[in-house]
Amino acid sequence: MKYSLTLLLIAALPLTSLLQAQTLDDELQVRVVSIKGDTNAGHLDVYTEIPYTSLQFETSPSGFIARYNVEAEISRLDSRGRPQSVTASPIWEQTVTVQMHANTVAEEASDLSTHSVALAPGRYLLSITLTDLTSSKTFFQEITAEQRDFSQAIALSDVVLLAGYDPERRSIVPRISPDVSAGDLQAYYEVYTLNAQTLLVTQELIQQDGTLRFGRPHRWSDTLSVGAGRHQQITRIPASDLEFGQYNLVVTLRSLDGGLLDRASHTLSVRWDGINTYLNNLEEAIEQLTYIARNRELREFRRAETQSERKSLFDSFWKKRDPTPGTLRNEAMEEHYYRVDYANQNFGQQISGWQSDRGHVFILHGHPDEVEHQTFSYNNKPWEVWYFFRIGRQYMFVDETGFGDYELVLPVWDERTRLD
Helix, strand or coil, rough: CCCCCCCCCCCCCCCCEEEEEEEECCCCCCEEEEECCCCCEEEEEEEEEEEHHCCCCECCCCCCEEEEEEEEEEEEEECCCCCCEEEEECEEEEEEEEEHHHHCCCCCCCEEEEEEEEECEEEEEEEEEEEECCCEEEEEEEEEECCCCCCCCCCEEEEECCCECCCCCCCEEECCCCCCCCCEEEEEEEEEEEECCEEEEEEEECCCCCCHHCCCEEEEEEEEEEEEEEEEEEEEEECCCCCCCEEEEEEEEECCCCCCCEEEEEEEEEEECCHHHHHHCCCHHHHHHCCCCCHHHHHHHHHHHCCCHHHHHHHHHCCCCCCCCCCCCCCCHHHHHHHHHHHHHHHHCCCHHCCHHHHHHHHHHHHCEEEEEECCCCCCEEEEEEEEECEEEEEEEEEECCCEEEEEEECCCCCCHHHH
8 A cells, every 4th residue: 555645625735845945937836755655665755736827727518627747857866966867757647627717717726736756765856847738838846855764663754734634534734835824833744663662752843043032942742652553643833932934843753761763854934924014115115224235225225216216126135135036935035024023013112113223133133042131220220131142242232211222332343242
C-alpha cells in the first residue's frame, strides 16, 4: 500500500516542507513533502497548485472543464548542489470540472494536484512544467527538496501545517502557503519505529535568526509511547502571540536519556494584514522612510512634483529592496511598515510612535533581544536599556518628563552604543 497525504478540497492550498523554492512563475506553486512508503523506501509527494483564472475552460455537458498535465523532471544534486543526470520524469494529467462560468473566474479558486515518486535518500532538483491542454500555455517552476532517510530504527517524516483535519476519516487538508496569520495552528507529521518505543518529542517555534522576542522561544515537550509501525501525529501550535516575521517549526525526537534520534522542520511566515492602511496614504508612507532611505533618495522624493512621480519613486525604492522579486509579496516593505505600526501602537505619547526615539530604534532594528528598565523612583527618572546582542549594540532611553516620552541618551550612530 502506498501512503500519501489525503486531499479533501479541490481548492485547498499547497503543501510546504523542508525545501527552498525559486519561484519562476508565481501563478504556479509547487511544494514537496518527504514521507515513508510501506517499506523503508521514501516517497516525495509533489503538489502543484494553479489558479482557475490561469486555466482555459471549455463548455461540457457537465458544466465547464479544463485539462492540464504536469511534467516533473527530477535530478539528483551532488554535494555542491549541482544537478546530475535525470532520475525520474513523471507526467500526470488533471481535469477540473465546475458547474458555473462564475467559478472559472473566481479569484480565490485553484486546483491542487499531487503525484508521488519513490526516490533514494538525497537532495533533488525538481523542474516542474504545467501545460494547459486547451490553450497550450505553460507554467514553469524549479524547486529543491530533500528525500529523508527512513532506514533508521526511528525516523520522522516532513512536518506539515494543516488547513483542516477530519478526525473521523483521519484525513488532513495540508496548508500550502507558508504565509499564516498569528493564531493557533495545527501541524502534522509521522513517526516511524521498528520496535515499541517511549520517546521524548520536543517542538520549538523559533525565529529564523534563532530567537523570539526578548530571546524566549516557544517550546513544548511530551513523551510518546508507541508500538512498531507508522504513527500519525497532529499537534496544536500555540502561536497567537507571534509577531510578524519568519519562523521555523522544529520537531525533535530524542531517547529518554536525551540522545538525538531525528529532527524535521517547517518554515512559516507570519503575515501582517495592516500594510494597506499605510500604503493608502502615499505622502505619509514616504515620510516614514526617513530612517532607512538614503539622503539621495529622500531628495528625489522631495523634488518629485506630481503624485505619479512620487508613486513611481516609491515603487522603485521597494522593488530594489524586495528579497523575493517575482513574487506577490515584498517582505522587506511589510516588515518596515509592521515596525512603523508597532511603534505607533506602543511608543506614541506626545508625538506619533514612529517619530519617537524608541520608534526610531525599533524601525531600524526590530525587537530588542533583551530589555532592562527602571520605573520612576524618588531619586531616578524612568529609563530603559535595549540590548541587541545580534548586532552588538545597546541603546539607553530616559523619560525626562515622566510622561512616557523616552529619549535616547546617545544618538543611534554613536559608536559608544556598541557592546563591549
